[in-house]
Amino acid sequence: MKASRVIAVLLVAFFCVSLLSGVVMAEEKIKVQGKIKDYDLEKKTVVIITDDGKEMTFVVENESAFKKLDDRLFRDDEVKIKYIIQDGKNVIKGSNDLKGTKPGC
Numbered sequence: 001m002k003a004s005r006v007i008a009v010l011l012v013a014f015f016c017v018s019l020l021s022g023v024v025m026a027e028e029k030i031k032v033q034g035k036i037k038d039y040d041l042e043k044k045t046v047v048i049i050t051d052d053g054k055e056m057t058f059v060v061e062n063e064s065a066f067k068k069l070d071d072r073l074f075r076d077d078e079v080k081i082k083y084i085i086q087d088g089k090n091v092i093k094g095s096n097d098l099k100g101t102k103p104g105c
Contacts, residue, residue, distance in 0.1 A: 029082040039069045064095035
């Protein structure tokens, strides 16, 4: 009986540590807004000029977000982007991380 309690406590402790390490490892997305300056469908990149005038380049890894550049988003369109920095590059990971500000984007 005593051994089963020790095992139960160890399992709960292990579960808590695992849960906390997952939270710590989650990447915080950075938000930015601006206008599309250019995009390259072959390289899967988009360049924007932010609202404060800074030029930024993003790699679009998510296929749904990438298709928006081919279908609904164009040069000079206002966009909102959520990204992470991975290997020194600004990376758009999620399908909703590249959004146009006009309806339907």
